[in-house]
Amino acid sequence: MYKTVGIIGGMGPEATLYLFQRIIKLTKASCDQEHIPIIIDNNTKITDRTDFLLGKGISPSAEIVKSANRLKAMGAEIIAMACNTAHCFCSEIVNMDISFINMIQITADYILNKYGREVKVGLLATKGVYISGIYNEACKEYSIEIVEPEEGNIQVLMDIYL
DSSP, X not given: OOOOEEEEEOSSHHHHHHHHHHHHHHSOXXXXXXXXXXXXXXXXXXXXXHHHHTTSSOOSHHXXXXXXXXXXXXXXXXXXXXXXXXXXXXXXXXXXXXXXXXXXXXXXXXXXXXXXXXXXXXXXXXXHHHHHTHHHHHHHTTTOEEEOOOHHHHHHHHHHHO
16 A cells, blocks of 8 residues: 655664654554555664764765665665755765655745745754755745854754754
8 A cells, every 4th residue: 555665764863763653653544554664774874964064074975875775675665864964965865766755845845835935934953954055955946035043053953953
């Protein structure tokens, strides 16, 4: 009935867990067999995305692609990631022969459908997300303005995430 979802995890193992829990909770199922089949690759070898974007680390791209390939080999038909910052590195997955759920684009589409064009939306995220501008890029075609915290408050957010 459902396609098998593969989750590239390990980029915040708790974020991976939370995504898995939300899928379970939001699936209308009256028994185990009615749930969505999910495969998780909790790849803790994926390097820190924000560090790389700040010029301090190794690109996480190769390990993200390895995870996608492993999930595909295990039968995943759709790939998802719970990490916002990792979406900066998803272009190679998008070019694979597998569907990719891009939560950045889904968020932009949701804002457009719920609030329309030319709105302002606050963004709370990691420093890597701000540096990359991935939400700004996804929202600009809809004339949605992303409002970010001042530089000093970004570190406060990063401390909360840790």
